[in-house]
Amino acid sequence: MATATVARSARLDRARQVAASVTDPEMPMLTLEDLGVLRDVELTEEGRVVATITPTYSGCPAMATMRDDLVRRLQDAGFGAEVRVSLHPAWSSDWITPRGRQTLADHGLSAPGPAPRHDGPIPLSFLPTRRSLTCPRCGSAEVEVTSEFGPTACRALYRCTTCLEPFEHVKEI
Amino acid sequence: MTEPTTMNSTPDPSHLPDHDSVYDGLLGSDDSHWAFGTDFEDPLAGVDTTVPDGVDHHDLAVYCLMVADDALVMSQRLSQWCSNAPDLEEDVALANIALDLLGQARLLLARAAAADPTVVPTMPAGSPVPPEDALAFFRDHRDFRNVRLVETDNGDFAVTMARLLLFSTWRLALFQRLAVSRDHVLSAVAVKGVKEMTYHRDYAGRWFLTLARGTEESRRRLVAGLAATWPMRAELFTAHDVEQRVAAAGVGVDPSTVADEVDVLLEQVFGLSGIARPDIAPLAGVQHRTGRHGLHTESFSRLLAEMQVVARAHPMGTW
Numbered sequence: 001m002a003t004a005t006v007a008r009s010a011r012l013d014r015a016r017q018v019a020a021s022v023t024d025p026e027m028p029m030l031t032l033e034d035l036g037v038l039r040d041v042e043l044t045e046e047g048r049v050v051a052t053i054t055p056t057y058s059g060c061p062a063m064a065t066m067r068d069d070l071v072r073r074l075q076d077a078g079f080g081a082e083v084r085v086s087l088h089p090a091w092s093s094d095w096i097t098p099r100g101r102q103t104l105a106d107h108g109l110s111a112p113g114p115a116p117r118h119d120g121p122i123p124l125s126f127l128p129t130r131r132s133l134t135c136p137r138c139g140s141a142e143v144e145v146t147s148e149f150g151p152t153a154c155r156a157l158y159r160c161t162t163c164l165e166p167f168e169h170v171k172e173i
Numbered sequence: 174m175t176e177p178t179t180m181n182s183t184p185d186p187s188h189l190p191d192h193d194s195v196y197d198g199l200l201g202s203d204d205s206h207w208a209f210g211t212d213f214e215d216p217l218a219g220v221d222t223t224v225p226d227g228v229d230h231h232d233l234a235v236y237c238l239m240v241a242d243d244a245l246v247m248s249q250r251l252s253q254w255c256s257n258a259p260d261l262e263e264d265v266a267l268a269n270i271a272l273d274l275l276g277q278a279r280l281l282l283a284r285a286a287a288a289d290p291t292v293v294p295t296m297p298a299g300s301p302v303p304p305e306d307a308l309a310f311f312r313d314h315r316d317f318r319n320v321r322l323v324e325t326d327n328g329d330f331a332v333t334m335a336r337l338l339l340f341s342t343w344r345l346a347l348f349q350r351l352a353v354s355r356d357h358v359l360s361a362v363a364v365k366g367v368k369e370m371t372y373h374r375d376y377a378g379r380w381f382l383t384l385a386r387g388t389e390e391s392r393r394r395l396v397a398g399l400a401a402t403w404p405m406r407a408e409l410f411t412a413h414d415v416e417q418r419v420a421a422a423g424v425g426v427d428p429s430t431v432a433d434e435v436d437v438l439l440e441q442v443f444g445l446s447g448i449a450r451p452d453i454a455p456l457a458g459v460q461h462r463t464g465r466h467g468l469h470t471e472s473f474s475r476l477l478a479e480m481q482v483v484a485r486a487h488p489m490g491t492w
């Protein structure tokens with residue numbers, strides 16, 4: 001009995017390790033765990049792995065790929081696997097791990113600040129979103145937003161007015 | 174909808190030697206990254222789709238179609254700006270907004286199909302087309318329940334911004350209330366949508382202000398754009414019977430309850446922009462029928478034809 005429990009626990013640890021190492025298809029320097037998309041990894045009674053993921057944005061086209069990658073990597077590691085989608089609670093950029101934020105910075109992307117929280121009606125904001133961020137290339141705080149919408153749903157476009165390089169900021173949501 | 178992978182008519186490329194593919198270099202070490210959706214992906218896989226007590230299944234499905242169709246058709250209109258926007262940043266922004274709305278539409282169409290499968294068009298036997306795609310691509314115009322605001326032609330950039338301001342202000346107010354729906358799917362879609370549409374509304378509000386306070390020409394176009402959009406406004410706040418029933422059941426929102434909040438926000442934008450609130454009569458329905466009843470404008474037929482033609486040509490296609 002005790003041996004079976006230990007074996008099961010080791011198997012679950014292994015499944016978690018495999019799932020946690022699967023990378024994001026659009027930002028492959030980040031794992032799904034770094035991104036906060038991987039919410040849970042469990043073993044069923046029969047020993048199948050059930051991984052739960054949460055979409056970053058409603059229309060995120062990478063969701064199907066993430067699911068396929070998880071299933072394939074877990075199968076390669078010898079697990080029968082299925083992926084469930086959890087819509088609640090909604091993903092927040094606050095879920096990106098400290099390691100994920102460091103990795104973003106190492107790759108020239110600016111990490112999100114704290115996500116906005118609202119009670120009651122959300123005010124309309126006419127000025128560019130105020131963020132205190134620095135250029136990931138030169139560290140200057142003299143930066144300006146070019147667009148709140150970037151190459152993927154989760155990124156905004158910025159420009160550094162010191163080194164003149166453009167960079168991307170992962171948006172608060 | 175789902176990402177295209179293979180279609181019945183696609184030639185089999187497997188006979189080509191490997192070095193013939195110019196895409197090989199793109200694949201990197203993990204080619205699974207390019208195998209988009211190798212089988213049908215149910216966007217609600219693993220989500221609790223039990224219908225809450227006290228709400229009619231068909232009413233819930235029709236309500237989901239209404240909220241889905243608003244997003245789907247608006248997304249299609251916004252997508253028409255791809256490679257046509259005034260500059261690259263706006264092109265990317267409009268495509269992003271369209272993508273968020275498409276994501277909402279997918280979940281809501283899937284939810285409609287799960288609540289009452291009888292709303293899904295009948296497909297030929299053996300067709301692999303999933304319910305969300307059957308709903309998007311195989312319904313006729315009179316079965317679409319979207320408000321007419323989202324279906325009319327894009328016009329110029331100012332018309333599109335005036336419409337986006339009206340649409341996102343209205344839908345954000347609806348979704349803030351829908352966030353506490355007793356239906357788990359509607360609630361989850363709404364909570365997520367509120368976060369996304371806050372960006373959409375800010376974007377439209379800023380452009381509205383910019384165009385109003387820009388040049389004489391930009392202001393002239395904005396005033397004309399708002400005038401073109403305004404007749405479709407009243408319909409946004411007129412509750413259909415289904416909306417009233419699902420609202421009473423604690424599952425949906427009666428749109429007439431958000432009219433005041435939307436008005437306050439619009440007045441704020443108009444005030445800052447120095448634009449007078451239009452005084453234009455609403456677009457009439459026919460015998461009190463409007464978009465929510467399946468009554469649509471002529472331009473909607475053209476939009477649907479373009480959106481549906483490829484899917485309809487391949488009812489047995491796998492995408």
Ligand SMILES: [Zn+2]
Nearest residue numbers: 135138160163
């Ligand atoms: Zn710099």
